[in-house]
Amino acid sequence: MRKHSYKLFRIYGYPGFALLLYLILILINPLDNVYKSWRNYAATDFLLEFGFNIAYTILLFETGIQLTALLNRFRSWENFLKTRFVLQFVLHIIIIYVMIRLFFTFRFPAYFGYDTTMERQTIIIGIIFSLLITAVFAAEHFFYKWNDARLMSVEMEKLTTQAQLDALKLQxxxxxxxxxxxxxxxxxxxxxxxxxxxxxxxxxxxxxxxxxxxxxxxxxxxxxxxxxxxxxxxxxxxxxxxxxxxxxxxxxxxxxxxxxxxxxxxxxxxxxxxxxxxxxxxxxxxxxxxxxxxxxxxxxxxxxxxxxxxxxxxxxxxxxxxxxxxxxxxxxxxxxxxxxxxxxxxxxxxxx
CATH class of the missing domain: 3.30.565 (Heat Shock Protein 90)
Known part of the structure; x- marks a missing residue:
């Protein structure tokens, strides 16, 4: 099975998605609450919060990547598309949910605003992204299979032509x-x-x-x-x-x-x-x-x-x-x- 490299995505994609998640969390909360929290922030607090978003992004995507690699060994997309999609999606959600719950057990300063509302928002965002990530990996797999089949078809046509030419030359x-x-x-x-x-x-x-x-x-x-x-x-x-x-x-x-x-x-x-x-x-x-x-x-x-x-x-x-x-x-x-x-x-x- 084709092994995919996500090196460039890890380098450039993770910071970009972390910034996107940060903006989403800001936009879904009242601006007054956000500004009140920021008034108490030091420069290191902004960096720390952005670091949390990078860690959350890495958790979302690395979980999807590793689950895909693991499940490819036991349940292929071709033969078990529906059950594979549901299984990977559910496992992804469970892992994200457990990690978020563990994260919110830590006590942060009150001005961070990491309350139960923020916890629910983070879980909902995780579910949405888990669904999208699972769909992306399924689409990626079938895209590469289609591309491999297309390349194989071209190669087979070349071999057919060559074999026919060789046969004519011999005859x-x-x-x-x-x-x-x-x-x-x-x-x-x-x-x-x-x-x-x-x-x-x-x-x-x-x-x-x-x-x-x-x-x-x-x-x-x-x-x-x-x-x-x-x-x-x-x-x-x-x-x-x-x-x-x-x-x-x-x-x-x-x-x-x-x-x-x-x-x-x-x-x-x-x-x-x-x-x-x-x-x-x-x-x-x-x-x-x-x-x-x-x-x-x-x-x-x-x-x-x-x-x-x-x-x-x-x-x-x-x-x-x-x-x-x-x-x-x-x-x-x-x-x-x-x-x-x-x-x-x-x-x-x-x-x-």
Missing amino acids: LDPHFLFNNLSTVSALIDTEPMTALSYISNLSSIYRYMLTTRLKNVIPLSAELDFIKSYLYLYQVRYGEGIIVTIDDTANKTAMGLPPLTLQLLIENAIKHNTFSMASPLKINITFTYDNRLVVENNKRLVSDKESSTQVGLKNISERYMLMNQTPPIISDLPNVFRVEVQLINIDELQNT
């Missing part, structure tokens, strides 16, 4: 298209049937990207079907240099994930590691009992570390955050890189 990565077109060109003369199959899988990849780009969640089975086409292209290019194993998904039919999540994780592994037929890149796709998808690969990092911008992992994390889902768990171990993403129950998501 339309020209290197991916150029590399595959070069492969097709090389296959047309030597292996025309393989070239046709390659083009078919390449077109299905882009068809999938176009049909899912506006969806937040797609079934796990659809993503895995897409991945088969995606991996086919790499298998044609690298052969046994990339080995991918996929766990059984028979009991995951109701689960889903953001589109292209698995593709981004596999691309991340391929992009940042070196591999060959003799030392293949091994990617294992498994599922945990608590409905997490795990993508794990052995590590043989490329020498150019500057090329690792983590755009794909950032894209996945931001999409999960925007959907209020558990963010991915990334484990960068000495010999293994592992990412766990939470699968999403599609039925539950549609019912929320």
Whole structure:
């Protein structure tokens, strides 16, 4: 919860309100009585009386500040607005009443005029100010909550825009298209049937990207079907240099994930590691009992570390955050890189 600082108010507000209270007490009493008292005052008496008003002001506002901080821990404004307001107001009045009664037990010179009438006036003023102070603190709380919500909305809009831009950049990565077109060109003369199959899988990849780009969640089975086409292209290019194993998904039919999540994780592994037929890149796709998808690969990092911008992992994390889902768990171990993403129950998501 936001912690408020009242430093400036304490420095400038307390003397100002003390002067206001002093003027109120003067105005609500007959002027003749006031002048009679002042004729007997010494300069120190004026200072003393003004000091009493500063002390009373501090009591009024500090009680409100401390009560607000205390009650925020047990009874929030959002969930218990009416009872919280009444409780804080009543506690404030009780504290002020007790302190005023204790103050008027002291014997002051008669010319001060601190009689029962003055005591009642002070109590009434305390009740009025207690009501206003409680209302101010309630309004302050909701103002800051509204402001925080507005700032969060702006931030979420920025993240949404950035995530969409990142997704578009990944989907339309020209290197991916150029590399595959070069492969097709090389296959047309030597292996025309393989070239046709390659083009078919390449077109299905882009068809999938176009049909899912506006969806937040797609079934796990659809993503895995897409991945088969995606991996086919790499298998044609690298052969046994990339080995991918996929766990059984028979009991995951109701689960889903953001589109292209698995593709981004596999691309991340391929992009940042070196591999060959003799030392293949091994990617294992498994599922945990608590409905997490795990993508794990052995590590043989490329020498150019500057090329690792983590755009794909950032894209996945931001999409999960925007959907209020558990963010991915990334484990960068000495010999293994592992990412766990939470699968999403599609039925539950549609019912929320």
